Amino acid sequence: MRRAGIGAVWRTTAVRLAALFTLLFSLLLGAGLTAVYIGTIGVVDRQTDATLDAEVRALSERFASGGLSQLVRAIEDRSGRDALADNVYLLVTGSRRRIAGNLSGWPVVEPGAASPEGWISFPVSKRDGAEVKDRQVRALVFDLPQGYRLLVGRDSEDQLEFRRRFFSVVIWVALGTVALGLVSGLFLGRRVLARVERVAEAGERIAAGNLDRRVPVSGRGDEFDRLADAVNAMLDRIEALMQGTRVATDSISHDVRRPLTRVRAELELALRRDLDGEQAQAAMGRALGELDRAVGILNALLNIARAEAGVAGSAWADVDLAQIAGDAAELYQPIAEERGVTLTLDLATPAQTRGEVQLLAQAVANLIDNALKYAPAGTGAVTIATGPGPSLTVSDNGPGIPPEARDTVTERFVRLDAARGGEGSGLGLSLVRAVLRMHGGTLTLEDAQPGLRATITLPPHP
Amino acid sequence: MRLLIVEDDVETARYLASGLREEGHGCDVFHTGTEGLSAALGTEYDLIIIDRMLPELDGLSVVRTLRAEGHKTPVLVLSALAQVDDRVKGLRAGSDDYLTKPFAFSELLARIDALTRRVGGGEAGETQLVVGPLQLDLLTRTATRSGQEIPLLPREFRILEYFMRRAGRVVTRTMLLEGVWDYNFDPQTNVIDVHISRLRQKIDKGFDVPLLHTVRGAGYILKDGA
Ligand SMILES: Nc1ncnc2c1ncn2[C@@H]1O[C@H](COP(=O)(O)OP(=O)(O)O)[C@@H](O)[C@H]1O
Ligand SMILES: [Mg+2]
Numbered sequence: 180m181r182r183a184g185i186g187a188v189w190r191t192t193a194v195r196l197a198a199l200f201t202l203l204f205s206l207l208l209g210a211g212l213t214a215v216y217i218g219t220i221g222v223v224d225r226q227t228d229a230t231l232d233a234e235v236r237a238l239s240e241r242f243a244s245g246g247l248s249q250l251v252r253a254i255e256d257r258s259g260r261d262a263l264a265d266n267v268y269l270l271v272t273g274s275r276r277r278i279a280g281n282l283s284g285w286p287v288v289e290p291g292a293a294s295p296e297g298w299i300s301f302p303v304s305k306r307d308g309a310e311v312k313d314r315q316v317r318a319l320v321f322d323l324p325q326g327y328r329l330l331v332g333r334d335s336e337d338q339l340e341f342r343r344r345f346f347s348v349v350i351w352v353a354l355g356t357v358a359l360g361l362v363s364g365l366f367l368g369r370r371v372l373a374r375v376e377r378v379a380e381a382g383e384r385i386a387a388g389n390l391d392r393r394v395p396v397s398g399r400g401d402e403f404d405r406l407a408d409a410v411n412a413m414l415d416r417i418e419a420l421m422q423g424t425r426v427a428t429d430s431i432s433h434d435v436r437r438p439l440t441r442v443r444a445e446l447e448l449a450l451r452r453d454l455d456g457e458q459a460q461a462a463m464g465r466a467l468g469e470l471d472r473a474v475g476i477l478n479a480l481l482n483i484a485r486a487e488a489g490v491a492g493s494a495w496a497d498v499d500l501a502q503i504a505g506d507a508a509e510l511y512q513p514i515a516e517e518r519g520v521t522l523t524l525d526l527a528t529p530a531q532t533r534g535e536v537q538l539l540a541q542a543v544a545n546l547i548d549n550a551l552k553y554a555p556a557g558t559g560a561v562t563i564a565t566g567p568g569p570s571l572t573v574s575d576n577g578p579g580i581p582p583e584a585r586d587t588v589t590e591r592f593v594r595l596d597a598a599r600g601g602e603g604s605g606l607g608l609s610l611v612r613a614v615l616r617m618h619g620g621t622l623t624l625e626d627a628q629p630g631l632r633a634t635i636t637l638p639p640h641p
Numbered sequence: 642m643r644l645l646i647v648e649d650d651v652e653t654a655r656y657l658a659s660g661l662r663e664e665g666h667g668c669d670v671f672h673t674g675t676e677g678l679s680a681a682l683g684t685e686y687d688l689i690i691i692d693r694m695l696p697e698l699d700g701l702s703v704v705r706t707l708r709a710e711g712h713k714t715p716v717l718v719l720s721a722l723a724q725v726d727d728r729v730k731g732l733r734a735g736s737d738d739y740l741t742k743p744f745a746f747s748e749l750l751a752r753i754d755a756l757t758r759r760v761g762g763g764e765a766g767e768t769q770l771v772v773g774p775l776q777l778d779l780l781t782r783t784a785t786r787s788g789q790e791i792p793l794l795p796r797e798f799r800i801l802e803y804f805m806r807r808a809g810r811v812v813t814r815t816m817l818l819e820g821v822w823d824y825n826f827d828p829q830t831n832v833i834d835v836h837i838s839r840l841r842q843k844i845d846k847g848f849d850v851p852l853l854h855t856v857r858g859a860g861y862i863l864k865d866g867a
Contacts, residue, residue, distance in 0.1 A: 464858065467745075474743055475827065482826070494729055509796055510822060513835040541826040548829050607829060 193372045197364025204360050205353065212349050220342055227333055228298075231319045234266075234331045242323050250323075251279040265334045267303065267316050273326025282330070286316075297321060300335070315339055374403045378410060390418055423590075430592040434604065435476055438469040445469070479606040483591065486538060486613035497640065498539060500530035501565045507544045508563055515551055520559030522551075530569030531640035534618045542614040545607040546573040546633050552603070553577035553631070569639060574632040585624040611635070642687040642757060646670045647677030647703070648719065649695050653742075657690065660746055661753075674698025681707055686714050688757050693720035693731065701734040708735035715756040719744075728825055747859030751811040758810065770805040773865030775844065775852060777805055786844055786852075796821070797840050804853065804863035813860035837861055 189195065242250040250270065258268040258281035269280035277284060286301035293299045297320040302313045318332025374397075381394040393414060394407040448454075449462040505526055515522040550561040554575040561575045580588055580595065587593050589612040594605040608622075611633075615622050620637035644666050648654040651672065658668040669684070671677045674695040681689055681703070689707075693700040704716050716736040720727060731739040738752050770777040774787040782798055784791045793801065799821050804812060814833040818824045837853065845851045854862050 467858070470743075471745075478741075478827075506822065510824075510828065510832050510836075511830075513839050514830060514832055517835060537825045540824060544824075544826075544828050552830070603829070 191372070192375075193365055193368030196368045197361050200364050201357055201360030205356055208353065208356055212352070216345065220338065220345065223338060227317065227335065227338070228319075231317070231331050231333060235319050235321045235329060238329055238331065239321060239323060242327070242329075247278075247327070250329075254279040267318060267330070267332035267334070269330040271328050271330075273328075275328075278327075280330070285330075286318075293320065303334075375406075378403075378407060382410070385414060390414070390421065427591050431476075431480060434592055435473050438473040438476075441469045442466045442473075476604050476606065479604065479610065480591070482538075482541075483606065483610050483613045486610065486617045489535075489613075489617040492535070494535045494537075495533055496536060498532055498534050498536050500532060500539070500543070500569055500571045500635075500637065501526040501528070503536065503540050503543050504563050504565065504571055507540060507547055510544065511547050511551060515559075515561065518551060518554075518559065519557040520551055520554045520561055523560065523562045525562065525564035528565040528567065528569075530565040530571060530637075532569050532618070532620075532637040533640060534637065535614075538614045539618070542611040542635065543571065543573075545611050546635070549573075549607060549633070550575035550577070550631070566634075568636045570634055570636040572632060572634045574627040574630060576627065576630040579626055579629060579631045580624055582626070588624070589622065643667045643685070644669070644753075645677065645681055645684070645686040645689045645691075647672070647674065647680075647689070647691040647695060647700070649673065649692060653692075657749075660749075664750060672696075674700065674703050678703045678706060681712065681714065682710065688753060689714055689716045690753075691716060691718055691736075693718050693722065693727075701731060701736070704735045717749075717752060717756060745813075745858070747811065747856070748813050748815065751813045751816060751860060754810045755807060755812075755816065770802065772805050772808040772863060773852060774848075775801075775805065775863075777802055784844070786848065791843050793840075793843060796836070797843065800836060800840055801844070801863075804861070807863070809862070809864045811856050811859050811862050816860070 238250060238253060241253050254268045254270055257266065258279075267280070267282055269282040269285065270278045271285055272278060275285050282303070286299070286303070288299045288301050298317070299320060300315060300317050303316050305312050305314050314334055314336040316332040317335040318330050321329045321331070323329055378394050381392055385392050393411045396404050396407045396411070398404065445462045445466040449459050449466075452458075454462060505524065508522060508524055512522060547561070547563065550573050551559070554561055554577045559576060561573065564572050564574075566572060584595055588595060589608045591609045592605040593608075594603060612622050615635055615637070618637055620635055623634045623636070625632045625634070642665075644661055646654055646657050646661075646668055648657060648670070649672050654670050654672065658670050661668050669680060669686075671680055672695075675697045677689075677691060677695070678698060691700040691703060695703070700718055700720075704718065707714070707716070715738075717738045717740060718731045718736040719740050719742055720731065721742045728739045737756055740749060740752060768778060768780045770779065776785045777798075778784075779802070782795075784793050784798065784801060800817065803817065803820050814831075815827070817833055817836075818827070837855075841851075841853045845853055852863055852865065854864065856862050
């Protein structure tokens with residue numbers, strides 16, 4: 180793994196995943212601890228406050244019913260003048276002079292520290308044996324009639340201590356969570372991603388030219404094995420394509436060289452023999468014909484290559500296979516008649532799809548061309564029919580294509596009857612297949628008993 | 642006619658210019674898109690022949706600029722790209738015709754001829770095409786020769802109409818495929834020849850003077866016997 184500064188580290192998926200999960204987990208933990216806090220300390224706090232509130236109310240009622248003397252007695256009863264008691268009472272006059280209670284004097288409270296409802300909090304020094312401790316008291320102050328003031332409080336030091344402990348535990352837990360989350364996240368992430376790294380490494384090596392290398396498969400059958408399998412399948416396909424390209428290039432050089440050789444021969448002979456006007460004309464005419472043939476092969480190859488690489492483009496439109504077939508059949512009708520082949524059309528089934536009209540028309544034309552070419556002269560019968568799918572079938576009653584050859588005839592330059600000679604360059608079916616692949620369709624070659632039934636199936640119109 | 646040739650390959654440009662001069666045309670030759678554009682903007686030409694791929698400014702951009710400037714001179718685009726939608730792109734950019742390299746010179750001549758001479762019978766409301774003894778009624782879709790009706794299939798009618806609108810001019814097989822069938826590709830077998838020979842059977846058979854002639858190495862021509 181490359182390490183170049185914090186930016187590069189952050190860019191690794193392992194780090195980002197670890198950070199993300201730590202963050203998520205911390206948030207969850209925070210929510211949980213908050214709930215615990217509200218459910219424990221919060222409840223105790225509220226209970227204390229409620230008790231103090233009830234106490235104040237009871238004492239003020241005592242004052243209302245029994246006057247000052249009753250109140251003083253009640254306070255004295257409850258506080259027992261014990262400076263160490265948890266409960267704190269103090270009753271003062273309007274001039275803050277102590278009347279009763281277990282507090283020596285009115286506490287010093289920072290101005291503004293009292294809540295509007297009269298809640299205050301102040302420290303009290305308590306002697307516990309030899310020690311003097313500062314303990315925090317929470318109290319409620321209540322103004323009685325005639326200027327008397329009542330303070331009822333409770334030692335809240337234990338609660339505060341609990342709260343302090345709680346928060347220190349929270350902080351340690353939080354730190355621990357983050358640390359553990361990051362470390363384990365990083366560790367796990369690195370372990371998992373190390374396998375991705377291996378795929379990437381293999382990819383880099385392959386890109387560097389080592390085409391026969393493959394991504395290692397662990398055999399566990401997990402997602403990474405699926406990734407490796409997919410990558411390996413892709414590499415197999417690339418290798419096959421490369422192989423195909425090599426073969427095609429060889430055939431191209433071979434098939435284009437043939438007409439060029441003839442051109443060369445024609446021209447050279449014409450020069451050498453010093454042909455007279457008419458003969459020279461004829462030789463050059465033949466040479467031109469061969470050149471046209473070479474150019475035709477190159478154009479056909481370009482079209483195939485383009486269709487093979489093609490995707491839906493601006494030239495795509497809604498097309499009706501029935502109409503394409505009808506037009507093409509009409510173009511070939513005179514040829515059929517000339518060869519004594521009956522051409523039957525059954526285009527009643529609509530066959531709407533989307534695609535490049537010119538390429539689809541050329542594909543259909545190639546199929547019809549073949550059917551007419553290979554159907555027996557004089558007794559030939561060719562049927563063109565649309566079907567569901569949408570699909571289009573061109574069948575003839577010629578020799579057909581043997582099952583074992585049905586895959587290879589769609590390769591470039593493959594001609595089964597090459598030995599018999601005749602017209603053709605073996606590129607017709609290659610174009611059909613390429614055009615269909617480009618359109619997401621298929622070409623199926625079947626036995627028409629006798630003859631060939633070629634069916635093209637395209638995706639239905641969306 | 643005065644022609645402007647914009648082609649970066651010097652050999653091709655030279656061969657184009659000398660061939661067209663032999664045909665009696667005057668030719669100005671430029672090798673870059675910008676030179677070609679300023680020449681086209683500065684001089685009145687009858688036709689512009691422009692290569693699609695040019696240094697500085699490509700052919701289609703030149704055409705687009707010309708059209709944006711309001712120039713209506715016909716433009717023929719030459720291209721080494723033979724793809725179906727390239728032709729469409731070329732025409733969409735405002736050019737009038739598109740020819741793929743390498744091309745037959747006769748094909749080029751036929752197309753120049755087609756571009757610079759107004760297509761016959763283009764006027765709105767015209768219902769009759771006449772070439773010598775041959776008459777085509779566009780409303781009733783009937784053809785007669787010397788008053789004698791010739792029964793034609795719909796496609797044959799369209800082929801004949803195409804010829805009659807270009808009477809006296811060479812029509813190539815690709816022009817027919819593009820103009821009558823709307824096909825931008827070459828069918829493998831020479832189907833056009835069969836169509837033409839059938840049409841010829843119908844309009845010339847039994848008459849002394851043939852009207853539909855084969856032009857060797859180029860295509861066909863429909864012309865009054867004279
Ligand atoms: N309808 C058919 N009947 C019999 N054989 C056929 C038919 N169509 C194609 N083939 C065989 O498949 C080969 C490849 O066809 P194609 O690619 O069109 O090339 P081409 O027609 O130029 O020979 C042909 O040479 C022929 O042997
Ligand atoms: Mg074929």
